[in-house]
Amino acid sequence: MKKSIANWGNYPVVESDEQFFSFTDQLNQLVKNNDEFIARGNGRCYGDASLAKKTISTLKYDNILSFDIQKGIFECQSGLTLDKILEVIVPKGWFLPVTPGTKFITVGGAVASDVHGKNHHIDGSFSNNIVDMDIALSSGEIISCSPVHNIDLFEATCGGMGLSGIITRVKFRLKKIETSFIKQKQVKAENLEEIISLFEKYNHYTYSVAWIDCLKKGENFGRSILILGEHATIDDLNEKQKKEPLQLPKKKQITFPFNLPSWVLNAFTVKAFNFLYYGKNFKKEINNVVSYEPFFYPLDAILHWNRGYGKNGFVQYQFVLPLEAKQGLIEILQRISDKGLGSFLAVLKVFGKQESIISFPKEGYTLALDFPVRKGLLEFLDELDKVVLQYGGRIYMSKDARMKPEILEGGYPELDKFKEIIKKYNPDGKIHSIQSDRLFLTSN
Amino acid sequence: MATVLVLGATSDMGIAIAKKFAENKYNIQLAARNPDQLKPAQSDIAIRYSVDCTLHAFDALNFSSHERFFNELVPKPDVTISVFGIMDDELTAFDDWNTTARMINTNFTGAVSILNIAAKYYMKEKKGTIVGISSVAGERGRESKLIYGSAKAAFSAYLAGLRNKLYKQNIHVVSVKPGFVYTRMTENLSLPKLLTAQPSEVADAVYNAVVKKKNIIYVKWFWRYIMLIIKNIPEFQFKKMNL
Numbered sequence: 001m002k003k004s005i006a007n008w009g010n011y012p013v014v015e016s017d018e019q020f021f022s023f024t025d026q027l028n029q030l031v032k033n034n035d036e037f038i039a040r041g042n043g044r045c046y047g048d049a050s051l052a053k054k055t056i057s058t059l060k061y062d063n064i065l066s067f068d069i070q071k072g073i074f075e076c077q078s079g080l081t082l083d084k085i086l087e088v089i090v091p092k093g094w095f096l097p098v099t100p101g102t103k104f105i106t107v108g109g110a111v112a113s114d115v116h117g118k119n120h121h122i123d124g125s126f127s128n129n130i131v132d133m134d135i136a137l138s139s140g141e142i143i144s145c146s147p148v149h150n151i152d153l154f155e156a157t158c159g160g161m162g163l164s165g166i167i168t169r170v171k172f173r174l175k176k177i178e179t180s181f182i183k184q185k186q187v188k189a190e191n192l193e194e195i196i197s198l199f200e201k202y203n204h205y206t207y208s209v210a211w212i213d214c215l216k217k218g219e220n221f222g223r224s225i226l227i228l229g230e231h232a233t234i235d236d237l238n239e240k241q242k243k244e245p246l247q248l249p250k251k252k253q254i255t256f257p258f259n260l261p262s263w264v265l266n267a268f269t270v271k272a273f274n275f276l277y278y279g280k281n282f283k284k285e286i287n288n289v290v291s292y293e294p295f296f297y298p299l300d301a302i303l304h305w306n307r308g309y310g311k312n313g314f315v316q317y318q319f320v321l322p323l324e325a326k327q328g329l330i331e332i333l334q335r336i337s338d339k340g341l342g343s344f345l346a347v348l349k350v351f352g353k354q355e356s357i358i359s360f361p362k363e364g365y366t367l368a369l370d371f372p373v374r375k376g377l378l379e380f381l382d383e384l385d386k387v388v389l390q391y392g393g394r395i396y397m398s399k400d401a402r403m404k405p406e407i408l409e410g411g412y413p414e415l416d417k418f419k420e421i422i423k424k425y426n427p428d429g430k431i432h433s434i435q436s437d438r439l440f441l442t443s444n
Numbered sequence: 445m446a447t448v449l450v451l452g453a454t455s456d457m458g459i460a461i462a463k464k465f466a467e468n469k470y471n472i473q474l475a476a477r478n479p480d481q482l483k484p485a486q487s488d489i490a491i492r493y494s495v496d497c498t499l500h501a502f503d504a505l506n507f508s509s510h511e512r513f514f515n516e517l518v519p520k521p522d523v524t525i526s527v528f529g530i531m532d533d534e535l536t537a538f539d540d541w542n543t544t545a546r547m548i549n550t551n552f553t554g555a556v557s558i559l560n561i562a563a564k565y566y567m568k569e570k571k572g573t574i575v576g577i578s579s580v581a582g583e584r585g586r587e588s589k590l591i592y593g594s595a596k597a598a599f600s601a602y603l604a605g606l607r608n609k610l611y612k613q614n615i616h617v618v619s620v621k622p623g624f625v626y627t628r629m630t631e632n633l634s635l636p637k638l639l640t641a642q643p644s645e646v647a648d649a650v651y652n653a654v655v656k657k658k659n660i661i662y663v664k665w666f667w668r669y670i671m672l673i674i675k676n677i678p679e680f681q682f683k684k685m686n687l
């Protein structure tokens with residue numbers, strides 16, 4: 001049935017015939033009966049990657065297939081969301097090897113965007129933990145691939161934005177945990193110089209992320225809070241926590257009921273940040289033990305927070321620059337702060353080395369922030385793109401709704417190899433999205 | 445631990461009901477024409493809820509196989525839930541007797557055949573619960589649901605009669621009349637949001653009805669009143685309406 005759909009940024013909104021399947025043979029029929037389509041998970045990518053005239057949703061294809069509790073190996077259908085996985089694995093002493101900042105994404109989406117977490121410099125991206133997986137090609141045939149088998153298909157699927165086919169099954173390794181809590185350290189930085197040196201100082205921490213105030217000018221330009229974490233051991237817990245060390249967090253959620261004018265969300269984050277930054281308990285450093293939920297998924301507590309950006313929607317801009325390009329980071333933040341179009345907060349993380357052909361992460365610093373859609377924005381982002389390329393960086397396709405093809409090409413040196421592989425497995429060009437058309441990844 | 449049998453487990457409602465009972469620590473027996481399709485659901489239920497889940501081949505149209513099907517179940521289910529049903533195009537059905545017969549035989553005759561067998565077993569045991577998923581379409585005959593509606597009407601009458609018959613033997617019968625439900629059957633219809641239930645809401649309602657021994661349930665409460673109004677329209681007027 002045709003309906004209007006959009007991803008997390010509510011931009012763009014398109015008419016699409018969204019189709020569902022519960023069984024493998026139904027998927028086979030759908031793939032055969034449609035002359036074009038793109039896979040769609042939970043629509044948590046921000047832009048147009050999972051949008052097209054026809055979309056095949058995996059959300060009803062979400063069974064757990066196996067869980068080896070001794071070895072920590074988990075296998076499921078691609079439409080299962082991470083929140084459901086956590087409910088099953090955490091009480092048994094396991095955690096996701098890599099998790100993005102929201103748990104409401106599907107496993108298929110985790111692979112297709114090759115998502116990263118706050119531990120990329122230690123554990124790599126999601127695809128580093130895949131044992132093997134199955135892909136339904138545009139012919140309807142389902143074939144399996146892994147880092148050692150059908151390698152080209154594997155490489156083009158991890159981070160390939162759904163263009164190699166529909167991922168149907170994924171088997172991946174989990175991470176052993178003793179408790180479901182996180183030992184957290186928060187450190188205040190006065191400016192950008194300091195936050196970078198703090199990242200370097202604490203690079204042995206498994207999890208690290210910084211919230212940067214994008215508006216502050218002058219000597220406090222880039223003031224920020226670095227948030228570090230390790231999975232807590234039993235000894236780290238207080239008596240109450242020790243009673244049930246692997247407990248699941250209590251469900252507390254509020255829903256954003258409708259679209260708000262876009263300054264509301266900004267005003268809210270400014271307040272929250274300042275409250276923390278200037279809080280009387282926050283001299284330089286806070287150390288505490290918290291549930292994994294607020295540590296990994298602070299935004300999930302407010303369902304539909306994206307409505308806070310108003311009905312025009314927003315785009316999220318995320319890029320990575322090589323470690324040595326600190327000057328680039330300063331320049332871009334400066335431009336954002338001068339222009340004043342962006343959100344108040346930006347998220348800064350570090351990436352370690354990564355070998356892959358189309359995945360976003362590469363060694364360096366990655367910055368992400370939101371821009372409510374308004375006049376002049378797209379032109380401004382085009383300018384930023386050029387700076388990103390100039391410093392040897394690249395843009396994250398999973399957040400993108402507007403990049404030009406030459407920017408993609410400039411950032412991903414193995415793009416031609418990627419295009420060749422998807423052509424090999426998708427010779428009839430049936431699989432494409434609005435994004436892949438815009439970026440000339442698929443020609444139709 | 446108690447066991448529940450779900451007949452017609454490949455449907456969205458069937459799976460949702462099975463999961464709801466599994467969540468409440470029932471062992472699950474999933475029965476469908478093509479049980480192989482249910483292997484992923486089987487592993488999911490077993491892993492997610494730490495209960496036993498088994499698969500069984502069951503064809504509602506093959507009446508003579510029902511006795512054997514039920515006899516071979518180990519253990520025998522404490523709760524038997526009949527979810528299966530088909531809704532073919534009514535114009536096709538009116539033209540084609542095979543389609544009409546299949547609709548009646550699946551929605552009514554097949555259900556009676558298997559539930560009679562379950563009922564006889566429960567009478568011997570002097571306990572048990574039977575749930576039948578009927579439909580609001582069975583409340584009053586109308587053009588757009590000519591065959592489907594009349595088959596469901598017959599099924600609703602059967603369930604009511606069965607409830608009456610088994611009450612004295614400590615066996616409870618629940619009739620479920622979901623209104624619109626978001627399922628594969630209705631995927632291409634645009635349904636009024638307020639009146640349409642998710643399969644998980646049907647599952648919650650069914651579980652609740654079994655635990656609280658309710659007799660007849662509508663999933664979204666206003667359906668009871670909608671149907672009350674529809675049933676009270678005088679026939680001389682009703683027959684002229686486009687329904």
Ligand SMILES: Cc1cc2nc3c(=O)[nH]c(=O)nc-3n(C[C@H](O)[C@H](O)[C@H](O)COP(=O)(O)OP(=O)(O)OC[C@H]3O[C@@H](n4cnc5c(N)ncnc54)[C@H](O)[C@@H]3O)c2cc1C
Nearest residue numbers: 041042043044045100101106108109112115116161162167
């Ligand atoms: C609040 C928030 C925080 C986030 N934080 C991070 C973060 O820290 N790190 C990070 O890496 N990302 C992050 N993201 C982005 C998100 O993790 C990715 O966009 C993810 O791919 C979304 O998955 P999805 O299931 O919603 O898929 P969708 O958004 O529907 O689709 C995303 C892409 O995956 C493809 N796809 C989906 N399912 C399949 C399948 N079965 N087979 C083939 N292709 C498929 C689609 O075609 C599309 O190209 C965040 C998003 C939000 C909303």
